Amino acid sequence: MGGDGIVLDYNNMLAPRLGGGHGIDPARLDAMAERFRAAHADAQERRRSGELGFYALPDDVETVKSIRQFAEGVGQTFSTIVVLGIGGSALGTIALRTALLHPFWNELGDEEREFFPRLYVLDNVDPATIAPFLDRLDIRRTLFLVVSKSGGTAETMSQYLIIRQRLQAELDDGYVRHLLFITDPKKGVLREIATAEGIATLPIPPSVGGRFSVLSAVGLLPAAMVGIDITGLLAGAAEMRERCDTDDLHRNPAALFGTLQYLADTEKHANVQVMMPYSDPLKDVADWFRQLWAESLGKQKSRDGDDIFVGPTPVKALGTTDQHSQVQEYVEGPFDKTITFLAVREPAVDLDIPKLHAELGELGYLGGHTLNELLNTERLATEAALAKRGRMNMTIELPRVDARSLGGLLMLLEIATVYAGHLYGIDPMDQPGVELGKQLTYGIMGRQGYDEFKQEWEGREPKRDEWIIR
Template sequence: MITLDYNNMLRPRLGGERGIDPARLQELGERFREIHADVERRREEGELGFYQLANAGELVDQIEAFANGVGQAFENVVVLGIGGSALGTIALRNALRDPYWNELDDDGREFFPRLFVLDNVDPATIAAFLRRVELRRTLFNVVSKSGGTAETMSQFLIVREALEAELNEGYRRHLLFTTDPERGVLRQLADAEGISTLPIPPNVGGRFSVLSAVGLLPAALVGIPVRELLEGAREMDERCRTDELTRNPAGLFAALQFLADRELGAPIQVMMPYSDRLRDVADWFRQLWAESLGKQTSLTGEEVFVGPTPVKALGATDQHSQVQLYVEGPFDKTITFLVEQNPAEDVQIPSLYGDVGELGYLGGHTLGELLRTEKEATEEALRQRGRMNMTLELPTVDARAVGGLLHLLQIATVYAGALYGVDPLDQPGVELGKQLTYGIMGRQGFEQVGADFAAREEKRREWTV
């Protein structure tokens, strides 16, 4: 079972005036009951569609049928997507497949395909990848709910041209669209050209879509047991149905981070896995937390300019780059450790140079012991300096545990939105940037945006060195 140890978030553990007063957490319990009831109502009304994904058995049947059929005809699967259309897939691949998956031979991958995710439009990366990949052996999964994402659609146009040039009419077999079931340009193209599709539910936003076809299809293609992912999500869902704050792990995570930010001046919230396999969960969480909670306007229309700043770190690597700041810098941070209780693999440290003090003590231990000890040492160093920290511990990094962890963090995000009084499902700041891009690039319907940009005040030369 996933556990949340929040001892070191509380004042009795940190000493002095640092940390959250347990009485304040208890006071928040009544407000949480109201929030929980409202979330349950919105869930039942279908507004929070990600809750329904764990029980989407028919979709899983469809995904597995594709993965076990057409999908296994390819040596490479390439996801074209960005943000929520990519980060979850990267997190699943790196948590649940070999860390060198794409470098393994066919036997090493048990004849499952390699999985690449192109989540940016840097021309150097795209050009290099297209020079390397064999198009005839590759399936391109284009992921965009709207079909209007400039980055993803640019990638698609480049790939579409390359596929048709090499395969003529056979290009269709090498494309799969994951998109809205009824609307958008990808849906129109799929219907017109006979390209296979999988649906993204209309009530599921991109950053909440990892347990939809967005993440499950690529996962299934490389042999990740997607039913176990959803089973873990269902188990976590049951744990989070209680309206008792101190028994609801998602509610606790949200409440602790909220109190740390709004009442204790700690808006910087670091997620620090002590596991290479979980490092990209922190990347996925950064988008989820930042895009959902960083808002100018509250639900009542007031200007509030709220939102914590999520930061990614990695143990033990960042003990040698960031932890100095965390231990002795401003008291403006919380640290959430992600750890694995029972790693599937360990490596023995040989007992060599026993007479050399700097080396001898390591012999007879394992790398797993060293990593656990470094986490415990960092946790204690932070505690002794009055720095708030907590630990999310997975029993092991497997599909069930990862599914539970992702679902916990999604639910926590919705609770946190209610605590901050903002809508965790929209992203108006992102939309502004998109509209400016459309106008500058000449998209039809955004001519005025482009004209306004062209007429903006020029930057001053004297302010550039």
């Protein structure tokens, strides 16, 4: 389904294409129409009540205005932007950067970047990376975007404390202009610090969770500062939101994606769901999707409070790279997977393959074609190989990799996640498993102490020396 925009081809998810008892019976998909109407109605009600704040992000004119003012004013006095964040505070920005900037953006000279700043995202706390990065960074020309809705994210705040100390040592009171906090509009540690010290801020709406925040200031501010078309991003998202504003299962692309993946998992035992872009610019969309799908749908409790332990396992791959590392298992391994290909109809660039060594059959057949022909041929061949072996797969095709298309794709996948959550009977907006880890980290670092916890944990019975290889 589609047209001039994003196209969803789900033929290879269905039994008539796969045969051998594999795939989803089209009649079974049709029978989901009523359940989907309930899922759509629930999503619309939660949207009206303000629970699903990501739906409203394309309409947040005031935040976009503030972003533009900062990005086009003070923001352009910096040569480097560094995002401090993790999970939903980082993955969306990384996906935007990879998709919409030159692949070697940070290596380009000032003129080649049209004097927009370089953009880095620190999304982990391993000092093996952070220490050498900070050692080579000119912090006098760097703006640090500290992204944490709660202001209590241990990884992000540890980064912030290190950066702040260095800024104050280098710039004294001038540190303030090198920080901008993206956080809750009213509460949290970052909000308190910003209010007390006059640090610039932008809000994350309270009803927008981290993994749904890419089209908020979390993703839009760094994008705007490096010249990405945020108006196009939001326009594409709004168009997809409108396209999905129907309770007709067969006309709603997000509904079809979510429902087919749900049926594959619960009725065909395909609980591993692979996203495989055949496009380097889209490779980090698969990484962003992994968090969205896993953190939203992997739940112990139903919305009624019952233990149900549900959720597919998302996996990322990249074509053609992973044809040489993963596809063997996908084609001949267990029938426990679906594959979603991301394809691009109009690539921005291409390269001719020269007609050399024509006398050698192993090389001669390549000459006269282009790299995009090869890329797309390999994708089609992989689709066909999977289908011939009864493996469910579908393709989401973007007309091109631009801001408008990317905004539409992100919104499609976010809405699909909400629908899938209803079908599973869980709340896709919470994350109790993540919160447990945060609480344990806080308890260990803040009260008990690492050494004491390690000693206590490692001393638990049964624990035997013969189960340790030294």
